[in-house]
Amino acid sequence: MAGTIPRGRGERRSPGELESEVLATLWATDQALTPAEIQTDLGGDLAYNTVHTILRRLHDKGLVLRDADGRRGAYRPAKNAAQMTAEAMHHALDRGPDPIAALQQFVTGLSPAEEAALRSLLRESGA
Amino acid sequence: MRIDVYTPLLLSLLLALVSPRVGLRLAPAPAARALTAAAVLAAGATTWALVLLTLTLVGQAPPVVADAREDGRVLPDPVPEVVAVAALALLTVAAWRVLRAVRAERATRRTLRRLCEGYPDGTELVVAASPTAQAFAVPGTPGRILVTSAMLAALRPAERRVLLAHERAHLAHRHSLLVHAVTLAAAANPLLAPVRTTVAYLVERWADEHAAEAVGDRRTTAQALARAALVAHRPGCALHFSDRAVTRRVAALQISPPPHLRPIAVAVLALGVLPALGAADATGDLLQLLRSVLT
Numbered sequence: 001m002a003g004t005i006p007r008g009r010g011e012r013r014s015p016g017e018l019e020s021e022v023l024a025t026l027w028a029t030d031q032a033l034t035p036a037e038i039q040t041d042l043g044g045d046l047a048y049n050t051v052h053t054i055l056r057r058l059h060d061k062g063l064v065l066r067d068a069d070g071r072r073g074a075y076r077p078a079k080n081a082a083q084m085t086a087e088a089m090h091h092a093l094d095r096g097p098d099p100i101a102a103l104q105q106f107v108t109g110l111s112p113a114e115e116a117a118l119r120s121l122l123r124e125s126g127a
Numbered sequence: 128m129r130i131d132v133y134t135p136l137l138l139s140l141l142l143a144l145v146s147p148r149v150g151l152r153l154a155p156a157p158a159a160r161a162l163t164a165a166a167v168l169a170a171g172a173t174t175w176a177l178v179l180l181t182l183t184l185v186g187q188a189p190p191v192v193a194d195a196r197e198d199g200r201v202l203p204d205p206v207p208e209v210v211a212v213a214a215l216a217l218l219t220v221a222a223w224r225v226l227r228a229v230r231a232e233r234a235t236r237r238t239l240r241r242l243c244e245g246y247p248d249g250t251e252l253v254v255a256a257s258p259t260a261q262a263f264a265v266p267g268t269p270g271r272i273l274v275t276s277a278m279l280a281a282l283r284p285a286e287r288r289v290l291l292a293h294e295r296a297h298l299a300h301r302h303s304l305l306v307h308a309v310t311l312a313a314a315a316n317p318l319l320a321p322v323r324t325t326v327a328y329l330v331e332r333w334a335d336e337h338a339a340e341a342v343g344d345r346r347t348t349a350q351a352l353a354r355a356a357l358v359a360h361r362p363g364c365a366l367h368f369s370d371r372a373v374t375r376r377v378a379a380l381q382i383s384p385p386p387h388l389r390p391i392a393v394a395v396l397a398l399g400v401l402p403a404l405g406a407a408d409a410t411g412d413l414l415q416l417l418r419s420v421l422t
Contacts, residue, residue: 017291020252020272024287027254028279041284061247079256082276085242086257089273092238093259107262107356107373114374118353121377125350 015054018046022054023063023077032067032074131412132179132206134405135172139318142169142398146325149395154387155332156300161392162329163309165399166322170312172402174221179406179413180206180214221315228314232307239265242273252291254279260359262290270298281358286351289338293351296337302330328372335376336384349380 013021025041026033033041035051042051055075058064063081067074110118142165149158183206243253243265253273255261260278265271272294279287297303306327313323339348356373379385 016249016251017295019250020291021288023252023254024274024279024291025284027276028282028284028287043284061250063250077254081245082254082256084245085253085273086255086275088242089255089257089261089275090259092242107352107359110356110373115357117374118357118377121353122350122357125346 015057018050018054019058022051023058026064026075026077027082032071032076034071034074038075131405131409132176135169135176135402136318138398138402138405139169139173139316142166142395143318143321145395145398146322149391150325150329150332152385152388153391154385155329155336157387157389157392158395159302159305159326159329159333161395162322162326163305163312165395165397166309166312166319166326168399169402170315170319172406173316173318174218175406176402176409177214177218177221179409180211181218182413182417184208184211184215185417224314224317225311228311232310236267239273240267243267243271246271251295260355262294262355264294264297264303266298266301266303272298278355278358282351282354285342285344285347286354288342289348289351290355292338292341293334295341296334297330300330300333300337302334306330328375331372332376332379335380339380339384345380349377352377352380 021042022038025038035048035055038055039046039048039051055064059066059075063078064075065078067076142162146162149162152158153161242255246253248269251269251272253265253271255273255275257275258277259275260281262272262274262278265273272291274290274294278290282290306323309319309323309326313319335348335352338351339345342348352373356377
């Protein structure tokens with residue numbers, strides 16, 4: 001199962017959604033990625049040109065940078081804004097449980113037994 | 128009036144008791160909607176019932192009593208004075224709790240807006256460069272998804288799509304509004320607190336089901352949840368707080384999606400409508416009483 005990427009049921013992704021996915025892919029790794037590598041990572045159901053267009057749009061917005069000292073044509077995420085966001089987030093988290101605890105977070109706490117159960121689930125699926 | 132006025136309280140209790148079961152049996156979207164609507168109606172009815180009980184104090188007010196004595200009338204007394212005074216006290220507490228909930232919501236909104244400041248309009252994903260794994264939806268126009276770099280790095284490509292689809296579902300279906308509405312209902316009527324917990328869980332389930340459909344794979348969706356929960360959970364944390372929510376969500380994804388059972392949704396709504404009817408009936412009774420007292 002590892003390495004295979006399930007395809008969506010043909011659900012069309014909007015340009016905004018694709019931008020998010022490309023940006024998420026770049027943030028998930030420490031290395032700069034080329035459009036071809038991003039294309040593979042996204043499951044290969046996107047045309048190379050589409051990936052390229054999305055990267056250019058992200059670059060225009062200042063959210064990604066061309067990798068200056070690395071490989072030609074590779075991109076990295078721009079760190080400045082993300083660091084400021086992180087600072088603001090931690091500031092909000094430190095100030096007390098109220099603001100962020102009220103949010104619907106993707107996941108919440110785990111007990112030791114639940115932790116073990118989730119680990120075994122991931123092992124079973126060979127992931 | 129003697130009985131009607133208490134029905135909203137009893138039915139709120141019943142709604143609170145059935146809500147976890149409804150959450151287990153019914154598809155999350157109709158369950159969350161029906162429970163929220165019922166809770167808001169029940170909270171409104173309870174508050175109104177307290178207002179009615181408080182108003183009966185008018186019949187005991189000295190000028191009214193003196194007036195009636197002069198006329199040689201016997202005043203009807205629908206509820207004991209101590210109940211009316213208790214109702215006034217409860218009403219005050221409810222008002223304070225609602226005010227506090229509204230303030231908390233405003234504070235959250237302000238904080239969130241600040242987090243996304245400076246990002247161009249057409250940007251959906253806001254990344255925070257942080258070693259803490261976190262992800263949440265930021266409601267607004269446009270709505271945004273805030274995810275930390277640690278969370279993105281922990282997930283596989285397909286699982287990242289699950290995460291994005293999950294948060295997108297929160298934004299598209301305005302889950303923050305549902306949760307805010309049921310939070311206010313529970314603030315006004317603390318008996319409804321279990322309904323709030325259920326709805327908060329159900330919107331997560333709703334977003335999970337949406338993500339599973341978008342990615343086309345329930346198994347990958349379950350894996351994404353498991354992995355995100357493990358990385359977000361810091362083992363050094365002394366507090367092993369858990370409401371078993373994540374494991375229940377993972378388990379729910381390993382079976383087929385729950386059915387859309389219309390009769391259950393309708394029954395839940397009825398639990399909200401009935402207290403409203405009880406309160407309306409009691410209002411009529413009280414108006415009649417007051418008319419006889421004040422005219």
